[in-house]
Amino acid sequence: MSDTVTTDAIDEILTRMAKTEGALLPILHAIQAVEGYVPAEVVPRIADALNLSRAEVHGVISYYHHFRQKPAGKVVVQICRAEACQAVGADAFAQEAVKALGCDFHETTKDGAVTLEPVYCLGQCACGPSAMINDDVHARMTIERLKSLVERARSQA
Secondary structure (H helix, E strand, O other): OOOOOOHHHHHHHHHHHOOOOOOHHHHHHHHHHHHOOOOHHHHHHHHHHHOOOHHHHHHHHHHOOOOOOOOOOOEEEEEEOOHHHHOOOHHHHHHHHHHHHOOOOOEEOOOOOEEEEEEOOOOOHHHOOOEEEOOEEEOOOOHHHHHHHHHHHHHHO
16 A cells, blocks of 8 residues: 555556456456555546546445545454344444444544454354454454454554
């Protein structure tokens, strides 16, 4: 992730992918992989490259929860909100996580370090509630375990 948009990388993505059928989602994924989010200032460039309106591009970005419109924290906490996890207490766990982290879903802590996101299945249905912290999936989560794992991830970031 960078603090400013990487123009050369965006140009390369658009040049390489714009003529591909159904290019919008792959382009958005590629830009997010480079930048960590899809900056608002690249929306007009994407729209122009694909002959779409800015509203169409923005609509796709805002529809899919996977796409970020702002940079994420160095630690990204995703909590499973799917039915199997809900059946074993994920709703209460999620509420506790919001309080413990000090930010709601789709938000980042005031210090910019931790972003909290919902996810709708981490493949741990038999041992929920589950969460993913950065790229590591954890099952049978408790709030104490979440706090410990987040603190460890913060210290390693």
